[in-house]
Amino acid sequence: MKPFEPQLLKLHDERIAKDPEFQYIAKDIAHFNSLKDKRNIASLNYAQREKENNEDDATRLGAD
Structure with a gap:
């Protein structure tokens, strides 16, 4: 598998860059991490x- 790793990572990065659901999840994780310390x-x-x-309620309600 090691020889295929660079190509697989490239394809993975391209796929997640185009996937709206992945972008939504990544944004949600980033928001959670920013609130984690503040909480x-x-x-x-x-x-x-x-x-x-x-603000938190508006963010959560907007996410649904």
Whole structure:
């Protein structure tokens, strides 16, 4: 398999670049990773927390 690895990787990269479902999943993973660290800290400012919750809700609802 080792001799075929470069060609297989090239074909794989081309396929995922054109696949809208893969792009959606990659975007969702990136969004989750960006929120992961932020979720360990809650703002004491109610307005700020409410704004963040509304943004998260809008993102989740827009994803469905």
